[in-house]
Every structure is written in structure tokens, then in C-alpha cells.
Amino acid sequence: MTQTVAVIDYGMGNLHSVESALREAGASDVVVTADAEAILLADRIVFPGVGAIRDCLAEFRRLGCETTLRLAVDRGTPVLGICVGMQSLMARSDENGGVDCLGFFDGTVTRFPRNHSDTDGTKLKVPHMGWNQVAQSRNHPLWDGIADNAYFYFVHSFFLPAEESDHVAGSFDYGIKGSAAIAKDNVFATQFHPEKSHDNGLKLLANFLRWDGTC
Amino acid sequence: MSLAKRIIPCLDVDQGRVVKGVNFVGIRDAGDPIEIARRYNDAGADEITFLDITASHEQRDTTYRTVEQIASQVFIPLTVGGGVRAVTDIRRLLNAGADKVSINTAAIFNPDLVRESAERFGSQCIVVAMDVKALDDGSGRYELFTHGGRKPTGIEAIEWAQKMADFGAGEILLTSMDRDGTKDGYDLPITRAISDAVDIPVIASGGVGTLDHLVAGFTEGGADAVLAASIFHFGTYTVAEAKAHLAQSGIVVRG
Numbered sequence: 001m002t003q004t005v006a007v008i009d010y011g012m013g014n015l016h017s018v019e020s021a022l023r024e025a026g027a028s029d030v031v032v033t034a035d036a037e038a039i040l041l042a043d044r045i046v047f048p049g050v051g052a053i054r055d056c057l058a059e060f061r062r063l064g065c066e067t068t069l070r071l072a073v074d075r076g077t078p079v080l081g082i083c084v085g086m087q088s089l090m091a092r093s094d095e096n097g098g099v100d101c102l103g104f105f106d107g108t109v110t111r112f113p114r115n116h117s118d119t120d121g122t123k124l125k126v127p128h129m130g131w132n133q134v135a136q137s138r139n140h141p142l143w144d145g146i147a148d149n150a151y152f153y154f155v156h157s158f159f160l161p162a163e164e165s166d167h168v169a170g171s172f173d174y175g176i177k178g179s180a181a182i183a184k185d186n187v188f189a190t191q192f193h194p195e196k197s198h199d200n201g202l203k204l205l206a207n208f209l210r211w212d213g214t215c
Numbered sequence: 216m217s218l219a220k221r222i223i224p225c226l227d228v229d230q231g232r233v234v235k236g237v238n239f240v241g242i243r244d245a246g247d248p249i250e251i252a253r254r255y256n257d258a259g260a261d262e263i264t265f266l267d268i269t270a271s272h273e274q275r276d277t278t279y280r281t282v283e284q285i286a287s288q289v290f291i292p293l294t295v296g297g298g299v300r301a302v303t304d305i306r307r308l309l310n311a312g313a314d315k316v317s318i319n320t321a322a323i324f325n326p327d328l329v330r331e332s333a334e335r336f337g338s339q340c341i342v343v344a345m346d347v348k349a350l351d352d353g354s355g356r357y358e359l360f361t362h363g364g365r366k367p368t369g370i371e372a373i374e375w376a377q378k379m380a381d382f383g384a385g386e387i388l389l390t391s392m393d394r395d396g397t398k399d400g401y402d403l404p405i406t407r408a409i410s411d412a413v414d415i416p417v418i419a420s421g422g423v424g425t426l427d428h429l430v431a432g433f434t435e436g437g438a439d440a441v442l443a444a445s446i447f448h449f450g451t452y453t454v455a456e457a458k459a460h461l462a463q464s465g466i467v468v469r470g
Contacts, residue, residue, distance in 0.1 A: 014309045014310060014312060014313070014314070016283070016286055016287070016310070016311070016312040017286055017290075017312055017314065020286060020287045020288075020290075020312075021290055024290065050336070050337055050339065050340065051335075051336055051337035051339075051340075052334070052337055114414070115414070116414075118217070123411075123414075124218075125414055125415055125416045125417075125439055126414055126415070127338065127339050127385050127386075127415070127416070128218065129339065129385065129386060129416050129439070130218050130219060130220075130221050130261065130416070130439065130440070131218070131219040131221065131261055131469040132217070132218045132219065151219060151469040151470075153291065153292060154218075155292070155314075155339045155385075156339065157338065157339070173217065174217075174218060193292075195290065196290060196291055196292050196314065197290070197291075198256070198290050198291050201290060202290060
């Protein structure tokens with residue numbers, strides 16, 4: 001059975017990588033689009049995002065994608081949010097002076113502190129950029145075959161503190177414990193970039209392509 | 216658990232072929248960039264940097280095509296630099312599949328390019344590349360150079376790094392022009408000074424000859440990532456050997 005994956009294209013940066021990685025993970029039919037009909041016809045939806053959240057959400061809403069995404073989530077279509085895509089699903093972000101987000105999950109995205117340091121006093125750079133381990137806080141079909149504490153690629157200055165959400169599916173430690181992934185019903189979202197996380201990331205995408213949206 | 220230190224093989228690309236100079240002259244051919252990038256992706260490299268060292272405008276289309284081809288086969292972050300002059304160049308490279316774009320000379324002539332592109336595309340994809348040389352006046356100061364280390368700018372390196380971080384750069388790629396191609400090791404004092412002076416990650420570059428040089432880049436230089444070309448291109452060491460050596464030295468790497 002051919003399954004279509006829609007990657008939501010709201011004009012904010014490079015979707016080429018997400019598309020290539022989905023194909024590498026086994027997707028045969030990937031459409032990159034903002035078109036409501038195309039998105040609603042798809043069997044699964046990827047909501048990527050890079051850059052500043054205010055601009056991302058403004059474009060996302062201007063193109064009508066918010067309504068489309070709400071419909072798709074209500075219908076039970078499996079959805080994967082990535083990076084700013086994940087942050088956009090939260091209630092609010094402190095970025096750009098404070099932005100109301102889509103509110104699929106409770107919780108506020110916040111910035112790593114200025115002069116951030118580890119518990120032993122080591123200076124920690126921001127953005128949190130590079131490969132960090134993800135501790136799986138619960139079982140989920142998207143973690144199938146991926147070792148606990150596997151490395152994934154992160155690049156972000158804002159994050160969802162782990163205690164902000166009851167839906168944390170995985171966490172990272174960077175002086176502070178942050179949400180690496182959140183999950184509820186048919187929505188799974190990652191702060192890290194699976195499309196840039198080599199074998200572990202491709203495995204997660206392959207799991208997403210098989211996922212029926214239940215957990 | 217902590218953030219792994221990164222190893223970044225660098226592809227210096229001239230007219231579609233990977234080359235590596237010694238002190239930026241005497242170029243040797245090391246092959247096809249797409250093949251090499253794929254090889255590093257499979258070998259466990261943490262990122263790949265692609266520097267277009269020809270970067271004449273007539274040949275830019277070759278670069279975009281190469282970036283597209285690499286990005287479709289490589290599932291780790293890809294940084295592209297060389298000849299980036301304007302916001303439109305950055306947009307095109309990001310659209311071609313670059314995850315980060317490295318800005319060097321253009322940042323010096325137009326620092327607002329860094330601010331503007333960080334605001335537009337996010338700091339996470341803006342790398343400022345700095346080519347530095349130690350001043351031989353005994354001051355211990357370092358100056359920024361352009362044009363492959365040929366033209367001095369009069370700009371002091373540490374102040375520049377801080378300014379670029381303030382302007383929204385997400386990372387600094389620091390190359391020592393004194394060390395590049397020498398295999399004598401990174402210039403550790405300036406690497407340490409800049410890493411301490413800014414809150415954004417710093418990549419050490421220029422001069423790697425041994426695996427202990429990589430270790431020193433992290434321990435003494437305080438770098439967040441190390442960049443190397445020749446030692447990997449010519450098979451002196453594999454990425455796996457480099458990671459094993461770093462791990463033995465107590466440095467956290469992605470296995």
C-alpha cells in the first residue's frame with residue numbers, strides 16, 4: 001500500500017533534508033506542501049520548523065495550516081513535529097518577547113539561561129548544538145529498536161523544560177533537563193532533528209512511517 | 216550524560232572537486248565531494264563542512280548542485296561556506312540543503328549581514344568563519360585576515376568574535392592561518408581565548424596532524440568541535456580512530 005507523507009511547507013527554510021531522510025527511511029510518496037487538501041489527504045504529516053518562532057507561526061497561520069493541522073490531529077492522522085515544529089505545538093514560547101503557540105500541549109518554551117553552566121560549573125554554550133543523549137521516559141512505538149540514551153542531533157536556544165509537560169516521551173540533560181520528545185495520542189514531536197541524526201534518526205522516521213497513531 | 220564533542224571533516228571544494236592546500240597553496244586532489252561526504256556520513260562523522268574555495272560567481276551553480284546532491288545522501292548536519300555575500304546566497308544554500316551557512320569575508324565588509332540573516336533564518340544556521348594570525352609584535356594579540364590569509368583587516372580577533380556573537384552568529388569557525396596545513400596542531404591560545412570570550416560554540420580549525428591535536432583542541436583549546444581535512448582525506452586516520460582516541464582521553468564523543 002502506498003502511503004503519502006505530507007511535509008508542511010510554510011516557507012520557513014530547508015525541507016529538502018526532511019524529505020530526503022523520509023525517503024531514505026522508506027517513504028515512497030512525500031509531498032512538500034501547504035495545501036490543505038493535500039495535507040488532509042496524506043496518511044501522515046510532518047511539521048518541521050527552523051528559525052524564529054514568531055515568523056514561523058505567522059506564516060503557518062497565514063497559510064491556513066493551523067486549521068488544517070487541527071483537523072488532521074482530530075481525525076487521528078499520525079503527526080510528527082520537529083524542532084520549532086514541536087515548540088509550536090506547545091501553549092506558549094518566551095521567544096521573540098513571548099508568543100502564543102498552537103496549544104496542542106500545555107507548557108511554555110523558554111530560553112537556556114544566560115551564562116549557562118553545568119552542575120559542576122562547566123560553561124555550557126547556547127545554542128545547545130550537537131549530539132546529545134535522549135533518555136526515553138516512556139515506551140512509544142517511535143522508540144522501537146532505538147536504544148535508551150541514544151544520541152540525536154540538537155540545535156536550539158529555546159527548549160521545553162521537562163517538568164513543563166506531562167507528555168514528555170524523552171529528555172536530554174544540558175545543565176537543565178529538557179524535553180527531547182513529547183507525545184500524546186497521534187502526535188509525536190521531537191526537539192532534536194531526526195533527519196540529521198544519522199541511523200537513530202532514520203530509525204525513528206521509519207518507525208513513524210509504520211506508526212498507526214496509537215500508543 | 217552530556218553533549219558530545221564533535222568531529223567535523225572539512226571538504227575544501229574547488230570547481231566541484233575536493234582539494235586541500237598546505238597553507239592554502241599547493242593543492243592536492245582528494246576526490247569527489249558527494250562520494251567523500253557519504254563516506255564520512257557512514258564513518259560516524261558528526262557533521263560535514265563544505266567550503267567552496269573557488270566561489271567565483273560563474274561557478275556558483277556547480278556549488279548549489281553539489282550541495283543538493285550531498286544533502287540528499289547525508290543525514291548529519293551540513294555546513295556550507297565560501298563566497299557567501301548576501302542574504303540571497305544564504306537562502307539559496309539553505310534551500311539547496313545546507314543546515315548552516317558559514318560567512319567569512321562578507322561579515323567583515325558588512326557585519327549587518329550576520330544580524331539580518333540570523334534574524335531571518337535563525338542563529339542556529341549562521342556560522343561566522345574567522346581566519347586569524349598571531350601578530351608578530353609580541354603583544355599576543357591576533358588579527359583577522361581575509362583572502363585566504365593574505366589581507367590583514369586590522370580587526371582584533373577576540374573583539375570580533377564577541378561582536379559576531381552579539382550580532383546573532385550561532386557558531387564560530389576559527390581557523391589559524393599560521394597553523395593551517397602545517398600539521399603542528401591547532402593554535403590553542405587563541406582557541407581558548409575565543410571559546411572563553413563567547414557563549415556560542417567554537418570550532419577549532421587549522422593544523423591538525425595527530426589525534427592528540429584533536430584532544431588538545433578540546434582540553435586546552437576549550438573547543439566545542441574540531442575540524443580536520445587532510446588527516447581524514449588521505450587516510451592517515453579514520454573518524455572511528457579519532458573518536459576512540461578522544462574517548463580514551465576522557466572526552467565525550469558520540470559512539
